[in-house]
Amino acid sequence: MTFVTNLECIECGETFEKEGIHYLCAKCGGNLEVIYDYAAAGEEWHRYEVKKGNELSIWRYAPLLPVEPISFGGLNVGWTPMIESERLKELLGMPYLSLKDDTQNPTASLKDRATAIALARSIENKADVITCASTGNAASSLSGLGASIGAKVKIFVPETAPKAKVAQMLLYGADVFKVKGSYDDAFDLCIKATEKFGWYNRSSGFNPYLSEGKKTVAYEICEQLMWNPPDAIVVPVGDGCIISGVHKGLKDLIEIGVISEMPRLIAVQADGANSIVKAFESGNEIGTASGKTIADGIAVSKPRDGVKALRAVKETNGYALSVSDEEILEAVRTLTKTSGVFVEPSAAATLAGLIKSLGINVLSKGDRVVLLLTGHGLKAPEAAIGDLKATIIEPDISNVEKVLEGEYA
């Protein structure tokens, strides 16, 4: 059983029954949030704690999830490693830095956490087809986990989505629509298809259940740090669904008395996709940005979970800042070659944001900081490789010698 009581609009407070399919608020169009009976869920959590030891996936947190666990044919979603890179710590002079490596999910991004919950919901609601709009990773995730259970998946991505992510979708067997336009165009078209054909929609900032999956990464970070939460978690932000999920997870843990301190949430956007940062700085409503950045996973001009994301930052005494594509590229190289964790540009934005935060005293070197590494480098290598080049030689050992001598001369 689950301990969900109902859904609630974050803007106007209107409530909706937990049964059936709800996306945005029918009254004001605001985002919905899933509400639990925390007293009962907390009791079950503490009782369950002793049994969950060998459940190495998001389902170890079943008492605070909105669905009954389902199996993905042996693919484990979540319980990804927390990496302590001594070399990166040394380079930055930060003794308490940790990397949450969510590249190690089944389809190589954090999006699998949300997909797991969405697929379970689509089954509960007997949906024939599940769809989503995506910059790339949400769609590869839905395609991959969908393949493991034989779900029918239809995808809408911008024409510019990275090759490797589209390859994942096609090979996992999804029907892929490449939309001539931006992610926002794909998003709107996907909603129209949902309305017209009755498909179940897994798009970020539209389906309220996604943050219920993404929040598990916050549970894991806290558990892996022996329930001693870090001072700050640095999160890459596009639509804002991940950071609001992280915030929800932390609030859950405080609510049931598992942790007592709220970490600060640091939102990192790309300069070209900085709508949430602009609203944070100006105090105005969230507007639109060009959406242009090499970090395709956060290339969003109109954040669909922006209100929740901004609250996550403000209510945790956090901060929102943006970084340039050059800083992101530099961070991909630094992070990858120092830690051995191969990340895509959107994930590396966290390191660029951390470095910038240190520079403006938003964070200090002695803070216990976690970087949330959201997606694998093999998903978008073209943009990241830049001008790095291998040495091309004739297959003759003397040529190797010459190169070595040149290098050591």
Ligand SMILES: *Cc1c(COP(=O)(O)O)cnc(C)c1O
């Ligand atoms: C989706 C994604 C993000 C941003 O998540 P939002 O919920 O859109 O803010 C960051 N990094 C990667 C790798 C992603 O796939």
Ligand SMILES: [Zn+2]
């Ligand atoms: Zn409302």
